[in-house]
Amino acid sequence: MSIPRIVIVGAGFGGYAAARALRHAAADIVLIDRTNYHLFQPLLYQVATAALSPADIATATRSLLHRQANVRVVMGEVTGIDAGARRVKLAGIEDCPFDYLVIATGAASNFFGHDDWARHAWVIKTLEDATAIRGRLLGAFEWAESRTDPDEVRRLLTFIVVGGGPTGVELAGNIAELARSTLARDFRGIDPASARIILIEAGPALLASFPPKLSAYAGTALDALGVEIRLGTRVTAIDDAGLTAGGERLSAANVFWAAGAAAQPAARWLAVDAGHGGKVKVSADCRVPGFDRIFAIGDVAGQAGADGRPLPGLAAVAKQQGAYVGNWIARQLRGAPPPPPFRYRDLGTLAVIGRSRAVAVFGGLHLTGTIAWLLWSLVHLLLLTDFRSRFAVYLNWVWAWMTHGRSARLITDVPQLRRKDGHTTI
Amino acid sequence: MSIPRIVIVGAGFGGYAAARALRHAAADIVLIDRTNYHLFQPLLYQVATAALSPADIATATRSLLHRQANVRVVMGEVTGIDAGARRVKLAGIEDCPFDYLVIATGAASNFFGHDDWARHAWVIKTLEDATAIRGRLLGAFEWAESRTDPDEVRRLLTFIVVGGGPTGVELAGNIAELARSTLARDFRGIDPASARIILIEAGPALLASFPPKLSAYAGTALDALGVEIRLGTRVTAIDDAGLTAGGERLSAANVFWAAGAAAQPAARWLAVDAGHGGKVKVSADCRVPGFDRIFAIGDVAGQAGADGRPLPGLAAVAKQQGAYVGNWIARQLRGAPPPPPFRYRDLGTLAVIGRSRAVAVFGGLHLTGTIAWLLWSLVHLLLLTDFRSRFAVYLNWVWAWMTHGRSARLITDVPQLRRKDGHTTI
Numbered sequence: 001m002s003i004p005r006i007v008i009v010g011a012g013f014g015g016y017a018a019a020r021a022l023r024h025a026a027a028d029i030v031l032i033d034r035t036n037y038h039l040f041q042p043l044l045y046q047v048a049t050a051a052l053s054p055a056d057i058a059t060a061t062r063s064l065l066h067r068q069a070n071v072r073v074v075m076g077e078v079t080g081i082d083a084g085a086r087r088v089k090l091a092g093i094e095d096c097p098f099d100y101l102v103i104a105t106g107a108a109s110n111f112f113g114h115d116d117w118a119r120h121a122w123v124i125k126t127l128e129d130a131t132a133i134r135g136r137l138l139g140a141f142e143w144a145e146s147r148t149d150p151d152e153v154r155r156l157l158t159f160i161v162v163g164g165g166p167t168g169v170e171l172a173g174n175i176a177e178l179a180r181s182t183l184a185r186d187f188r189g190i191d192p193a194s195a196r197i198i199l200i201e202a203g204p205a206l207l208a209s210f211p212p213k214l215s216a217y218a219g220t221a222l223d224a225l226g227v228e229i230r231l232g233t234r235v236t237a238i239d240d241a242g243l244t245a246g247g248e249r250l251s252a253a254n255v256f257w258a259a260g261a262a263a264q265p266a267a268r269w270l271a272v273d274a275g276h277g278g279k280v281k282v283s284a285d286c287r288v289p290g291f292d293r294i295f296a297i298g299d300v301a302g303q304a305g306a307d308g309r310p311l312p313g314l315a316a317v318a319k320q321q322g323a324y325v326g327n328w329i330a331r332q333l334r335g336a337p338p339p340p341p342f343r344y345r346d347l348g349t350l351a352v353i354g355r356s357r358a359v360a361v362f363g364g365l366h367l368t369g370t371i372a373w374l375l376w377s378l379v380h381l382l383l384l385t386d387f388r389s390r391f392a393v394y395l396n397w398v399w400a401w402m403t404h405g406r407s408a409r410l411i412t413d414v415p416q417l418r419r420k421d422g423h424t425t426i
Numbered sequence: 427m428s429i430p431r432i433v434i435v436g437a438g439f440g441g442y443a444a445a446r447a448l449r450h451a452a453a454d455i456v457l458i459d460r461t462n463y464h465l466f467q468p469l470l471y472q473v474a475t476a477a478l479s480p481a482d483i484a485t486a487t488r489s490l491l492h493r494q495a496n497v498r499v500v501m502g503e504v505t506g507i508d509a510g511a512r513r514v515k516l517a518g519i520e521d522c523p524f525d526y527l528v529i530a531t532g533a534a535s536n537f538f539g540h541d542d543w544a545r546h547a548w549v550i551k552t553l554e555d556a557t558a559i560r561g562r563l564l565g566a567f568e569w570a571e572s573r574t575d576p577d578e579v580r581r582l583l584t585f586i587v588v589g590g591g592p593t594g595v596e597l598a599g600n601i602a603e604l605a606r607s608t609l610a611r612d613f614r615g616i617d618p619a620s621a622r623i624i625l626i627e628a629g630p631a632l633l634a635s636f637p638p639k640l641s642a643y644a645g646t647a648l649d650a651l652g653v654e655i656r657l658g659t660r661v662t663a664i665d666d667a668g669l670t671a672g673g674e675r676l677s678a679a680n681v682f683w684a685a686g687a688a689a690q691p692a693a694r695w696l697a698v699d700a701g702h703g704g705k706v707k708v709s710a711d712c713r714v715p716g717f718d719r720i721f722a723i724g725d726v727a728g729q730a731g732a733d734g735r736p737l738p739g740l741a742a743v744a745k746q747q748g749a750y751v752g753n754w755i756a757r758q759l760r761g762a763p764p765p766p767p768f769r770y771r772d773l774g775t776l777a778v779i780g781r782s783r784a785v786a787v788f789g790g791l792h793l794t795g796t797i798a799w800l801l802w803s804l805v806h807l808l809l810l811t812d813f814r815s816r817f818a819v820y821l822n823w824v825w826a827w828m829t830h831g832r833s834a835r836l837i838t839d840v841p842q843l844r845r846k847d848g849h850t851t852i
Contacts (some may be wrong), residue, residue, distance in 0.1 A: 019535035036568055036837045053479040060564075062612040064836060070612045075568040093572045127838050138486075142462055143499040146519045186488040188498045243608070308736060388825055395626070395821070399814055407487060407814060408481035411462045412553050 003028045006329060007088050007096055009078050010104035013060045015364045016385070018102050021326025025333055029071040030096055034383050035407045036060055036075050039127060040384055042315055043393070044169060047130035050138065050182075050406040054127045056393050059386045078105075081269040083291060083335035087311035100293045100329050103280070104322065107299035107313065110260035110277060117238040121257040124167065135411040136254050137175060142411070145189045151251075157195040158252040160243060162235055163259030164201025165208070166351040170220055171258055172199040173354040176225040181355075181404040198252075200235060200245050202259075206353055207359065208214070209312060214359040217368045221357040235259075261313055263300045270294065276300040276310065284341035286325050295328075297321035301385030303342070305387050313343050315383070318345055350376045357403070428455050429454045429514055432755060433514050433522055436530035437464050437487045440724030440744035442811070444528045447695055447752020451759055455497040458514065462486055462501050465553060468741055469819070471593060473556035475600035476564065476608075476832040479555045482818045485811060504531075507695040509717055512582040526719045529692045529706065530748065533725035535738065536686035536703060543664040547683040561837040562680050563601060568837070571615045577677075580667050583621040584678040586669060588661055589769050590684030591634070592777040595644055597684055598625040599780035602651040607781075607830040624654045624678075626671050627663060628685075633777055633785065635738060640785040643794045647783040651757065658848055682802030689726045696720065702736065710767035712751050721754075723747035731770050732819075741809070743770055776802045781827070 004027050008015045011033035019031050033188060037058040046052040062073040074332070077091040085097040109123035123203065137159070144156040157179075161172040175198050183192035195265050199206075205215040206222070206229065219229055233246035242251040260277070267274035270288060275281045279302030282288055286295045286303065296316030305311045324342045348362035350372065358373035367375065375395060384390040396407045430453050434441045437459035445457050463484040472478040488499040503517040513521040535549035548559050570582040583605075600621050604748065609618035624630075625648065631641040632648070632655065645655055659672035663724040668677040686703070693700035695775070696714060701707045705728030708714055712721045712729065724744030731737045750768045757764060774788035776798065784799040787793070804824060810816040822833045 019608070034563060036835070053481045053834075055479045056835055058836055060612070060835035066612045074572050075565075075571060083505075090572075094574070127836070131838070138462060139501075145498075146500050146502060146516075148520070186486070186492045186499075301647060312678070391821070392818075392833070395817070405489070405814070407818070408479075409462070409486035410480055410484055410553070412480060412557070 004333060005030065006033065006100040006102070006337075008016055008102040008104060009033075009088065010106060010298070010300075011073070011297060012041070012104060012106050012120070013315045013316065014104035014106075014322040015102065016061070016064070017213060017319045017322025018104065018297065018326040019065060019068070019322075021323045022330055023068050023070070023331040025070065025326075027070055027329075027333060030098075031065070031071055032076050032078060032090070032096065033061060034072045034075070034077050035127075036062070037127075038385060040389070041125075042383075044124055044130045045170045045174060047127065047408070048133040048137070049126055049178050050134050050409045051400055052393060052396055054131065055409045056389055056396060058127060059389055062362060064385060078269075081266075081294075083270060083294065085153050085377075088166065098293075101287075101295065102322075103269075103294065103296045103300055103326055103327075104298050104318065105264035105266055105300045107261035107263050107277070109257055110262035111257070114238070117257070118375070119325050120238045121162065121243075121255040123257050124171065126219060131412060133256060134180065134408070135180065138409055138411050140253050141179075141183055141187065143192070144184070145187050153190060154196075155251050156253045157190065157192075158198070158242075158250070158254075159195065160198045160200065160250060160252045160255045162200050162243075162245075164199060164203065164206040164229075164231070165258065168193040168199060168201070168256075168258035169206055169222065170352055171256060171325035172197055172227045173222055173225055173352070173357070176222070176408065177354050177404075180226060182406045182409075183324070187237055196228065198230065198250065199225065200230045202232070202234045204232050206231070208350070210351065210359055210361060211366055214361065214366055214368060217359055218351070219285050220355055221353040225292065225354055225357075226419060242270065246352060266300050279304075282335055285338065286321055287344055295297075295325045297325055305344050312349075313347065316347060317338055317344055352376050368392060427771065430525040430759060431456065431523060432526040432528070433458065433461075433524035434528040434530060435514065436532060436724070436726075437461075437499070438467070438532050438724060438744065439741045440530035440532075441492070441528065442487070443745045443748025444530065444723065444740060444752040445491065445494070445750045446746075448496070448756055449494050451496065451752075452601065453496055453755075453757040453759060456500055456514070456524075457487065457491070457497055458500045458502050458504060458522065460501070460503050462488070462555075463553075464490055464811060466823060467551075468554045468809075469806065470550055470553070471596045471600060472551055473553065473834070474559040474563070474597065475604050476560050476835045477560070477600070477826055478819060478822055479834045480557065482815055482822060483810070484553060485815055490811060495799065496519055504695075507692075509696060519727075524719075526749055526845070527811040528748075529621075529714075529720065529722040529726055530694075530724045530744065531692055531726045532692035533687035533689050533703070535683055536688035537683070538686060540664070543683070546664045546666055547669075547681040549587065549683050550597065557838060560834070563580070563604065564835055564837050567605075567609055567616070567618055567621075568681050571613050579616060581668070581677050582679045583616065583618075584624070584668075584676070585621065586624045586626065586676060586678045586681045588626045588630040588669075588671075588681065588683050590625060590629065590655075591684065594625060594682075594684035595632055595648065596628070597682060598623055598653045599648055599651055599778070600652050602648070603780050603830075604814060604832065606652060608832045610837075614631055623652065624656065624676065626656045626659050628658070632657070635775070636777065636785055636787060637792055640787065640792055642776070643785055644779055644782055647779040651780055653782075687725060689707065689728075690727050692722060703728075704801075711754060711764065712747055712768055721751045729768070737770050738775075740775065742773060766809075776805060778802050785805060800851055835837045 040057040103144035179195035237244040280296040317331040350360045352358040358376040360372040466483040506515040605621040663670040689704035694779045706722040776786045778784040782796045784802040786798040
């Protein structure tokens with residue numbers, strides 16, 4: 001009998017956890033990802049705001065797994081799945097056959113049917129997105145410095161963030177700190193502190209998944225940083241000159257989109273109905289109904305929690321599902337009965353607004369301010385997968401805390417601030 | 427009387443030194459650069475070989491100069507100079523008038539008339555070049571891992587470096603260490619240590635500017651790292667499949683070009699005859715003959731040293747010329763007589779081959795091996811312009827020394843390893 005082949009697509013939190021949970025399995029594991037690194041996505045906004053370097057939050061996947069002899073890492077682009085023949089199709093290289101398949105492809109941004117907005121608004125999902133936003137942010141101040149038309153300066157120094165969830169709140173807070181602290185003394189022709197940062201949320205509250213008291217705190221904290229908050233405001237148009245929201249026209253050189261997630265094309269690959277946000281519906285053991293040995297986990301999977309509501313798109317959910325699925329397969333391989341259905345253990349959630357400002361929920365315990373911020377820093381350092389990253393991030397944070405400086409103020413790979421479609425604008 | 431305007435084009439070693447030398451001058455200084463950072467070019471090859479991150483060797487120019495109130499930093503692209511009207515022309519923004527002009531635009535790569543080779547060979551002059559090479563290097567191993575045709579694997583794992591000067595030697599040595607140490611245990615289908623690294627030099631020796639004993643040491647040290655060295659070998663063709671050198675056809679997925687420098691277009695801007703490598707000839711006080719108040723320094727300038735031979739293209743030369751010119755102008759502004767002609771003080775030269783292998787010349791003192799390497803590390807740390815970079819580089823080096831790891835093994839911004847001309851190949 002040959003060794004069973006387990007293919008994992010995606011080396012994010014879910015896929016990596018699944019691979020690790022299979023470390024003692026007598027299996028031939030293939031972990032496929034488009035990139036060569038495992039990315040700590042929760043800190044992506046810090047790369048976008050020049051506080052951290054890409055290498056601080058991304059580590060070569062194969063170096064993380066080099067001691068796990070039963071796993072092979074493949075950098076490749078999955079183009080489809082032939083579920084009948086049990087093969088994963090890959091661009092440019094041979095199909096990869098599987099006995100078990102774990103789909104952990106995550107989510108891209110969701111423009112809710114307005115796909116043309118993608119040409120005018122910047123998303124933050126990949127390292128390239130983050131360095132592009134970094135270039136846009138820093139570039140806006142650079143250009144404003146050498147412009148004389150006050151309307152143009154005003155447009156360049158207006159930054160709009162759409163989406164009041166954790167990513168939008170973190171991004172808006174950090175842009176405000178970048179403008180008001182880091183850059184404050186570095187310009188001669190403009191006052192970076194005069195930058196206008198507008199956060200737009202369609203719903204009635206920021207951080208809607210947090211208790212109302214903490215949502216309110218986030219609003220107050222952002223307000224103290226000089227962020228203009230528009231709640232209950234729906235965006236109706238985005239173009240190169242700015243956007244229209246709640247009937248108001250706002251002129252801005254940069255619109256950042258942090259408003260929604262769309263699961264990657266796994267539902268199409270499997271020809272199953274996609275649920276909310278394109279997610280693949282899975283049963284209580286994370287298997288895709290109709291497929292014996294195909295699992296979906298993390299942001300690509302739609303699963304209900306104990307309360308019947310869909311599980312949130314958090315790293316913790318993906319990691320726990322990955323560990324569960326790895327364990328499920330390992331048990332089946334050694335002939336043990338399957339584990340009980342997956343249950344998400346909520347270990348708490350955190351969101352940071354800025355320096356010494358954060359919110360945290362641990363069961364009934366609700367924290368705000370410096371203590372939540374310290375806790376947030378500690379938890380994120382501990383969650384970073386590799387020791388070197390942990391140390392690098394720690395030192396960058398200490399340095400930033402002491403100096404208000406940011407370690408990676410580089411405009412790179414955005415010549416003339418090129419947009420993704422090749423269209424050039426400032 | 428209005429305050430005199432001094433425009434400096436280029437924020438590299440020369441331009442930055444000139445600006446600093448003018449810190450006490452009653453002048454309005456404008457420092458223009460295409461990028462927003464001051465780059466420590468001598469360590470660019472370490473970014474290209476994943477040992478350092480871009481932010482470790484690049485710092486926002488305006489943050490370095492924020493305390494110097496008489497300087498304004500402008501990110502912009504110079505398109506020409508109107509010497510008669512004393513104006514620097516800039517893309518997209520208004521011309522910048524000057525009373526004194528310092529041209530410190532550096533050098534690009536020189537293909538010696540074979541400009542089509544630029545489409546097939548990778549150069550290392552900018553941060554973007556370095557991250558592109560990093561992606562090509564790491565990508566070659568990633569692709570080889572999932573290929574089955576032995577010829578294709580061999581092609582992917584062959585790396586050719588053209589040019590046996592310091593950059594070529596450093597690059598070849600580091601590629602060898604990347605393959606033989608860092609990546610050695612991370613792959614399953616290929617043996618990274620089997621990679622072939624070929625260093626081609628047209629002249630009779632490596633590191634031709636060093637004493638023969640040190641050149642020979644460099645050859646021995648590279649040989650110990652498994653680099654194949656071809657001296658006296660001229661490249662006659664480069665294409666997508668590899669290159670032809672000394673009549674021999676070599677198949678390789680990656681050719682890196684470190685063979686020559688061509689001064690940036692300052693000679694054309696001034697409509698003066700360009701010297702060797704496109705350099706602007708300057709007199710003993712670094713002024714461009716025929717222009718009273720226009721200076722050229724660093725790699726863009728052609729100046730003879732005390733021995734009558736052209737000064738080498740070193741950071742030290744650019745820095746000393748920058749300081750000299752800044753001082754020259756400052757003296758003229760306060761009515762002091764001009765300083766004596768510029769004299770380059772050779773404080774020593776260093777080149778590194780790999781871990782514990784380097785060469786150093788200080789006057790009559792010639793060093794090799796560990797002591798030269800330690801000296802090289804120390805000197806480069808001290809030369810790094812800002813404290814944070816110094817600390818980050820130091821920690822990365824210590825970590826790399828202890829673990830053979832490299833801190834920035836990321837393939838980014840080279841989707842499908844796109845070439846500069848948009849042509850996609852592996």
